[in-house]
Amino acid sequence: MRGTDRLSVEFIVLVALLNAMVAMSIDTMLPAIGTIAHELGAADPNSRQYIITTFFAGLTLGTLIYGPWSDALGRKPTIVIGLSFYALGSLICLFSVNFPMILIGRFIQGFGASSPRIVSIAMVRDGQAGAAMARVMSFVMMVFMLVPMLAPSVGTLVLLFVGWRMIFVGFLVVGIVAGLWLWFRQDETLPREKRTPLAVSSLINAAGEVLRNPIAMGYTVGAGTIFGAFIIYLGTSQQVFAELYGQGAYFALWFAFFAGGMAIAMMVNARLVMRYGMRKLSKWSLRGFLTLSAVALVVSLLMGGLPPLWFIAGYLFLSFFCSGLLFGNFNAIAMEPMGRIAGMAAAIIGSLSSLIAILTGGYIGQLYNGTVIPLVAGFAGLGLVTFAVTEWAERHRRR
Known part of the structure; x- marks a missing residue:
């Protein structure tokens, strides 16, 4: 080469x-x-x-x-x-x-x-x-x-x-x-x-610009909380599917099925983003994510935290499809105002969103109690936080 x-x-x-x-x-x-x-x-x-x-x-x-x-x-x-x-x-x-x-x-x-x-x-x-x-x-x-x-x-x-x-x-x-x-x-x-040259001051200045910019900050937090839902799933998936639902022999197949939802979303996003724009796609995907999580939470509570396998599998597949549309778009929107310091800003945004994901998703994952309620409630709660911070960012943009 x-x-x-x-x-x-x-x-x-x-x-x-x-x-x-x-x-x-x-x-x-x-x-x-x-x-x-x-x-x-x-x-x-x-x-x-x-x-x-x-x-x-x-x-x-x-x-x-x-x-x-x-x-x-x-x-x-x-x-x-x-x-x-x-x-x-x-x-x-x-x-x-x-x-x-x-x-x-x-x-x-x-x-x-x-x-x-x-x-x-x-x-x-x-x-x-x-x-x-x-x-x-x-x-x-x-x-x-x-x-x-x-x-x-x-x-x-x-x-x-x-x-x-x-x-x-x-x-x-x-x-x-x-x-x-x-x-x-x-x-x-x-x-x-x-x-x-490597300059710590440049990194600090870039962090300041990200923290002060409502669009960059709002969508960075939003990316972190949606990623936090994914952390909950990664942390508890083996317990939920291999142990709670007795699917240990088929765990890899279930994981591939859910990953397929996200893969399909990435392909769909590539086709639709130029037609509808990042913001509109993200808006409707987040609403879909929230609606799915609200329904799944109600069903899970009514069924004692153990809904049928087909139900939880369908819910997760559709949720990952929605989140697959959000990941790339949220990061791209967060980077929009950061053109002058794109490299440093990418490092700050990536690190901050990951930190938020670990703190939120890691904590909620530790609440696992032998039911799917912490998983579904975590998805719903983090989805609400994502909705709140991105709406706050968009209100500032419109002003």
Whole structure:
């Protein structure tokens, strides 16, 4: 991959691999978190959720750091640094002897994984524009949508035949292969003369602009609370479907089904957003999300927290379809007023929305009580908060 051949198949596949590492590192784990928590002596059944949320916590911190680092150090060194942390975290998880140790490893793993996710997109932006960039990103998004559908099945097979520690061996191998592939086969895409010195003051100023701008702040909080609903699902899905509904053998299939709802939404959004606009699509999607959650909450309460499997499955599929329309649009709207400081603002918005998601979704997930009520009520409550903050932002825009 030398010279200007940055649209080669090899480059596209490498970027797709780097971008997919986050989803792979989360979704492959889901079938195994109950077994891991039990074997490592977790004190509470709900503690298994921390295997997911600590990864997101590391990801949140890394999102804030790696973007500015890559602008100062270059893309390749920054990704390799991140992959080194990812490998270290994988090793700690692999050799964990107690539950706190694996949580430390997952935090470090998440911190490392944020680098390839963020900086690989910057690599594409460095060398491409317009249709060429769209071509690369369309393939990347296709891989991004496929990983959640396939990863839990891989995790289930590994858990069944060789045990959960081999999942981390797989993560370690992928991280090493990606790092070597990048270092020896990919040219640096950011020349030295285009790099900018690392300045903490610039990051602080960008944070101030995001916090002071109603549109940026409102939609950042909205993205965080909608993502928080997704965190609730990720944290409790194994408990709900494998244990509450007895679907352990089919957990991966259910997860793929729900991921399909979000994948379909992304494709629909790409077709409709130019016709109807981000705001109108987001408005109706959020209303659909709220209506679905209100109905599901009433039904769940009337049925003692255990509605039929077909009902909860249909509700989650449609909810993820609605949230799939919201994720990309909310982030894009939040970035609209930030053109002058787009790079720094993207780091602030991504980190802040992730932090909100971890705090809200992580807390609600810990309320799991053997029914679906905390899950559905969490979706409804966070949907209401999202509606309130985005309406507040739009009122300021209209003024």
